[in-house]
Amino acid sequence: MNRYDRQEKFKGIGQQGQALIKEKTVGIIGIGALGTHTANTLARAGVKKLILVDRDYIEASNLQRQTLFNEQHAVDMTPKVIAARDELLKIRSDLQIETYIEHCDAPLLEAAFSACDLLIDGSDNFDVRQIMNDFSYRYQIPWIYGACVESTYAACPFIPGLTPCFNCVMGILPVMNRTCDTVGVIEPAVGLATSYQAMYALKILAEEPIDPRLIFGDVWTLEHSAMKYSRMGEAKCPTCGERPTYPHLQSRTIQTMLCGRDTVQFASPVTDITQLTEFLSKLNIPFQETPYFVRFFVNDKPVIWFKGGRLLVHEVKTVAEGQKIYYQLFG
Template sequence: MMNRYDRQQKFKGIGTSGQQLIEEKTVGIIGIGALGTHTADTLARAGVKKLILVDRDYVETSNLQRQTLFSEQHADDMMPKVIAARNELQKIRTDLEIEIYIEHCDAPLLEAAFSQCDLLIDGSDNFDVRQAVNDFSYKHHIPWIYGACVESTYVACPFIPGVTPCFNCVMGMLPVMNRTCDTVGVIEPAVSQATSYQSMYALKILTEQPFEPRLIFGDIWALEHSAMKFGRMYQESCTTCGAHPTYPHLQNRSIQTMLCGRDTVQFVSPVTETGQLTDFLSGLNIKYQETSYFVRFYVADKPVIWFKGGRLLVHEVKSVAEGQKVYYQLFG
């Protein structure tokens, strides 16, 4: 039987020695949406030893246009994204080790889940999470690869401790990404462009090859593309990669946040066990639907999803303040 990685090994940039390195590596992927599903699929097929996946959400029909690995059945079942991704990836490779977390990615989770990773890949679509990942990366000397896309634009950039300036230093060069998929949309070719460059950088890092990192961005609809060197952007006063780093974004424990493009606010509830929650809801005469992964119910006509451990999503709200009204109506 032919080696499943035969075509990849024949590529002069990888070869047999590069493939052996890939098969020894563990990669963490933060966010299993459009970016995360693409890169997880690519790296699983490339032969990495282990993937660690974290995502706080579940599959919805609107995801299917751009988030590979997911099907209509996953959306109908409201299956957590990491569960659906794990199941599909194991169909691709039965020998692939996969560790999953249905959680918000914060500093404690980064420390618990990703300290032994060889590489981190950003699929988070969340600025605060990226800053925490950036601090964690430089504190533990683990490279990470940034990615983003909206409308028809794409961005990808590798950040390598000891080699490149960090995300904070380069932020001023990054294209303005203050639009969201919810307001202006996104097309799948823009996703594919971002993840192609993320995956290319991942293979270079995993095969331990020296290369000159560049910030890549463009607009696939307008046929525009740029690749910029950024090695001189280092700032000595940077709190992440400067002369005296303090890693401030690893101190922030709050997860109260508006989910990008979702009309959804995330909270932490005081109730952490399923039985406690269902008893609490029954006492308030609130009907609920319990699944293996979460409890779904309505408060003030707003859908609410509660996950084991206490994380809570309030849907169909336009601001954190509107979500807080629902949250306080439930818990006081």
């Protein structure tokens, strides 16, 4: 039987819509709770290719809601995009997958995601969403916002030429300034956010008519809202206005505090793994080398160095505290 028989029988997609889905490439930015759910759904739905980017590795606390991962991934500290790729290929061996163990910034989006038909937000990061938003409207590629924290969920499509952008709608988005790391999240909230993201994705990929709405609610209290926002565009918006400048595509900083993680990210001056291990050996710093990163400690603080030079300093409360570790290493 045709693998996509049930999806093709659905009148909203049909054989024509399925044929379109099979030719589409989707970029997923962030392979955590949101990203693993939507990657799983879109792989099963039959998309041609997924491009995955995430800067982190798997920890035990991820397993409660990040559906593609298991205990061994956490023990091995497997990068999220690598584990996701391996598990997705077990689901569909003909799926094309491209992975990046990177911080998502403008240069990466422009280099790797320009051929996408759609972008999915799994980032849980306001700055990354601003960059995605500018990239989307600059290159006319739709993207779908998603968020969840505690028992609340939200999803919203941003489609160049059809809807106002993230900047224009930001004032009515539900407040998500708390994080899963500080107040928690339950998996049903993740499931609802990603179900609505996937619904919008299938409509866009199958080139079906779409009535864009901001969807948000609370699965615990059974509250739910769907709000139209098509008239909220601002003529002076730097992203979707009359004279767009796309300011967030000019950003090149990588030094940042990871939301709720007690972790600061830096770009180290050492970009080659051989140079790094020689450097650490001269400083008499023991290290653990894996195929994807090098792990070591400075002043009892765990430090992860990824190929290419990206550095995570863990167990620090501020950027300044992370900088002390960084400057102790590199001067």
